[in-house]
Amino acid sequence: MEETRRERKKRQTKELLVKTAFQLFKQQGYEQTTVAQISAEADVATKTFFNYFPSKEDVVFADGERYYNATLEAIEERAPNERVPDLLAKTYERVIARYLAEGPVTGDREMVDVYVQLIATVPAIQAKALHVMFDLQRKIADAFVKAFPDELDPVVASAAVGALMGALQATGLTSRELGQSEEETVASVRRAIDLTMRGLNSL
Numbered sequence: 001m002e003e004t005r006r007e008r009k010k011r012q013t014k015e016l017l018v019k020t021a022f023q024l025f026k027q028q029g030y031e032q033t034t035v036a037q038i039s040a041e042a043d044v045a046t047k048t049f050f051n052y053f054p055s056k057e058d059v060v061f062a063d064g065e066r067y068y069n070a071t072l073e074a075i076e077e078r079a080p081n082e083r084v085p086d087l088l089a090k091t092y093e094r095v096i097a098r099y100l101a102e103g104p105v106t107g108d109r110e111m112v113d114v115y116v117q118l119i120a121t122v123p124a125i126q127a128k129a130l131h132v133m134f135d136l137q138r139k140i141a142d143a144f145v146k147a148f149p150d151e152l153d154p155v156v157a158s159a160a161v162g163a164l165m166g167a168l169q170a171t172g173l174t175s176r177e178l179g180q181s182e183e184e185t186v187a188s189v190r191r192a193i194d195l196t197m198r199g200l201n202s203l
Contacts, residue, residue: 017059021059025114031122033056068140084144088144088160109182133169156203160203171189172188
């Protein structure tokens with residue numbers, strides 16, 4: 001479906017706020033950066049910021065809903081008789097592709113490094129990351145249970161999704177900490193998918 005003018009403007013404003021926030025985090029640190037400063041630098045009202053993000057922490061995880069939507073698309077487009085493990089792998093391949101194409105700091109190595117630094121050092125961001133990951137895992141697991149009611153129950157679906165998401169998150173962060181390039185990071189993540197899928201193929 002083609003993006004409307006209003007949708008495009010909303011997306012552009014959200015992306016501007018994210019990029020502005022990351023630039024300020026890099027220049028002066030996360031704790032020293034305020035919502036008012038981010039809004040002023042992006043030339044929007046502080047109220048506008050809160051129309052997009054409930055808090056400063058949420059700016060760092062702006063793409064969660066986008067990746068959940070990628071999951072729903074993969075489930076809706078699944079082939080007849082497609083197995084759960086195969087669809088899980090396809091789902092995360094699609095999520096990776098969407099991140100590479102549309103992520104707010106895509107192609108900007110310095111901003112990606114800021115993200116890794118925030119995750120590694122800021123307690124408020126670490127706490128928010130746990131919350132975001134848990135919420136995303138729960139929603140994806142629920143979507144798989146609805147798609148495969150005869151094969152999955154909530155416990156098994158949560159275990160499968162949690163195993164895959166945990167592996168991808170740990171691999172991605174470790175890759176960044178090692179200074180790997182974008183291509184090397186993607187390759188590492190795909191190896192993590194392959195490794196995890198060996199255990200999930202019993203589903």
